[in-house]
Amino acid sequence: MELQQSPVTPAAPTAQPRSRRGVDLAETVGLAWGSLNANRLRAALTMLGVIIGIGAVIAMVAVGRGAQVQTENQLKALGSNLLFVQNGTANFGSPASQGAGTATTLTWDDARAIAETCSAVRAVAPVLNARSQVVYGEANTNTFVLGTTPAYVSVRDFLPLTGRFFNLAEVEQGARVAVLGQTVVDTLGLTPQSALGRRIRIRGEDFTVIGTLEYKGADQFRDQDDQVIVPLTTMASRLVGVNSLGGSIALNSISVSAKGDDQMAAAEFQITNLLRLRHKIAPPRTDDFLVRSQADLLNAANSVTGIFTVLLGATAAISLVVGGIGIMNIMLVSVSERTREIGIRKAIGARPNDILWQFLVEAVVLAVSGGLLGIVLGVGAAWAIGAVFGWTTAIAPESVLIALAVCLGIGMFFGVYPARQAARLDPIQALRSD
Numbered sequence: 001m002e003l004q005q006s007p008v009t010p011a012a013p014t015a016q017p018r019s020r021r022g023v024d025l026a027e028t029v030g031l032a033w034g035s036l037n038a039n040r041l042r043a044a045l046t047m048l049g050v051i052i053g054i055g056a057v058i059a060m061v062a063v064g065r066g067a068q069v070q071t072e073n074q075l076k077a078l079g080s081n082l083l084f085v086q087n088g089t090a091n092f093g094s095p096a097s098q099g100a101g102t103a104t105t106l107t108w109d110d111a112r113a114i115a116e117t118c119s120a121v122r123a124v125a126p127v128l129n130a131r132s133q134v135v136y137g138e139a140n141t142n143t144f145v146l147g148t149t150p151a152y153v154s155v156r157d158f159l160p161l162t163g164r165f166f167n168l169a170e171v172e173q174g175a176r177v178a179v180l181g182q183t184v185v186d187t188l189g190l191t192p193q194s195a196l197g198r199r200i201r202i203r204g205e206d207f208t209v210i211g212t213l214e215y216k217g218a219d220q221f222r223d224q225d226d227q228v229i230v231p232l233t234t235m236a237s238r239l240v241g242v243n244s245l246g247g248s249i250a251l252n253s254i255s256v257s258a259k260g261d262d263q264m265a266a267a268e269f270q271i272t273n274l275l276r277l278r279h280k281i282a283p284p285r286t287d288d289f290l291v292r293s294q295a296d297l298l299n300a301a302n303s304v305t306g307i308f309t310v311l312l313g314a315t316a317a318i319s320l321v322v323g324g325i326g327i328m329n330i331m332l333v334s335v336s337e338r339t340r341e342i343g344i345r346k347a348i349g350a351r352p353n354d355i356l357w358q359f360l361v362e363a364v365v366l367a368v369s370g371g372l373l374g375i376v377l378g379v380g381a382a383w384a385i386g387a388v389f390g391w392t393t394a395i396a397p398e399s400v401l402i403a404l405a406v407c408l409g410i411g412m413f414f415g416v417y418p419a420r421q422a423a424r425l426d427p428i429q430a431l432r433s434d
Contacts, residue, residue: 061396
């Protein structure tokens with residue numbers, strides 16, 4: 001008996017799960033670039049806000065950074081390892097402070113004591129100054145007349161360009177000799193060579209020019225070349241008149257040079273304690289003098305220029321927000337125009353995530369492309385500002401990196417809403433649209 005086998009019904013094929021492939025970034029960027037390339041004028045106009053914003057930020061930050069660099073260079077030009085001892089604050093019977101330097105508390109004896117006692121100090125230069133009219137022939141100028149000692153040369157790095165600086169014997173004799181800054185030389189119609197041996201008049205007194213100083217340039221306080229330097233004793237007796245405090249010449253300030261960078265704190269400590277002892281200051285009395293270092297001046301200047309830079313950058317950054325809004329607006333228009341395309345892509349298998357990334361990457365490409373062009377514009381603008389106005393500008397590498405990061409953030413922030421709108425479109429409704 002032959003057995004018959006029943007036919008075997010083949011099993012129904014099981015549904016294969018749809019592969020969850022990731023987003024092909026290269027393909028997405030290509031699609032985004034192709035879409036932007038098809039509407040070049042619109043894309044260029046959309047990027048314009050970002051280009052101007054990034055360019056303005058980089059240029060303004062470069063100007064602010066250049067101001068900081070210039071300030072640092074100017075303070076370094078004052079001398080090395082400098083400390084400035086200034087007179088204290090006068091109140092004149094009022095609780096309101098008149099500001100540092102308004103009292104007369106420092107003397108030449110204080111300066112001598114600092115030089116003799118403070119081991120961390122290299123050199124000390126007492127300073128007594130006042131503005132005065134300087135006359136040569138028919139030319140005259142109102143300038144800064146400064147009385148000091150030969151130590152001023154080493155403390156402040158003011159070296160003679162022609163001639164020489166006065167010596168200690170001329171200080172002791174109260175000699176009527178003068179050393180001119182280059183601005184004064186030019187204003188009086190002289191040259192560094194022809195000025196030597198000329199006689200000038202300061203407050204009715206004749207002075208013989210024995211030297212001219214090297215060019216130092218202007219700092220944030222004043223033109224360092226616009227000054228005449230004379231012996232301290234001559235300044236006190238002939239130009240200022242009676243100028244004594246307890247039998248010693250009263251000073252406006254004392255410039256001190258420390259022995260090294262590592263001795264700055266020690267020098268400041270020693271000077272402060274010495275002057276407290278000499279001026280008989282004990283708690284709770286406050287100091288009648290002020291000791292400041294180059295670092296203090298630099299920090300104060302950098303604080304001002306830092307605020308200036310932030311304000312400039314923040315003002316310029318407003319256009320970045322405008323540029324970002326422009327990107328979001330044009331992407332919403334693009335979604336509206338390409339509704340049918342979105343429906344076709346979804347009908348042939350594109351996932352909402354694919355659509356979202358397509359439009360998001362398109363917005364990022366717009367922003368980053370505008371940012372790159374803006375960086376080129378900003379660097380060029382910074383160079384032009386420096387060339388035309390003679391300002392110091394400095395491109396900070398970190399500002400370029402931050403600019404690129406900001407562009408990326410703008411593209412993602414202002415592109416995510418249009419991208420989500422595109423991803424949420426119903427494919428049936430999208431295919432029905434014209």
